[in-house]
Amino acid sequence: QVQPVETGGGSVQAGGSLNLTCTVTGFANCITWFRQTPGKGREGVASRYPTGGYASYADSVKGRFTVSQGDSRNTVYLQMNDLRPEDTAMYYCAAAQLSWVRCSGRRKEEQYSWGQGTQVTVSS
Numbered sequence: 001q002v003q004p005v006e007t008g009g010g011s012v013q014a015g016g017s018l019n020l021t022c023t024v025t026g027f028a029n030c031i032t033w034f035r036q037t038p039g040k041g042r043e044g045v046a047s048r049y050p051t052g053g054y055a056s057y058a059d060s061v062k063g064r065f066t067v068s069q070g071d072s073r074n075t076v077y078l079q080m081n082d083l084r085p086e087d088t089a090m091y092y093c094a095a096a097q098l099s100w101v102r103c104s105g106r107r108k109e110e111q112y113s114w115g116q117g118t119q120v121t122v123s124s
Helices: 100-105
Strands: 003-007 010-013 018-025 030-036 043-049 054-057 065-069 075-080 089-096 118-123
Touching: 003 089, 018 030, 018 089, 018 118, 030 075, 030 100, 043 065, 043 075, 043 100, 054 065, 054 100
Parallel strands: 010 118
Antiparallel strands: 003 018, 018 075, 030 043, 030 089, 043 054, 065 075, 089 118
């Protein structure tokens, strides 16, 4: 049973930073951060493929967010810098066993196991 758990959300002013942590129990070789706001679909913002250390990012966060792996392959961080009000959302960690091609696509339709989410609020 694969189960991700997110920690580290909170409130910050525009231009600030937050670091989210995802800890996964069970085996997964694709860990992706998604976000969702009311009335909008779930957007895949960054994915990490521990084997090979690959990462992919949505254009909306490229250059501001960094997804990295902890000492354990089951711990993945999302460092968010230069936060903007439009980054306000519920952030979810999702884990799956996928090829890198599919993992890098960050599609919510893949067979992910989902965490409960953590709220990130950015005020202007």
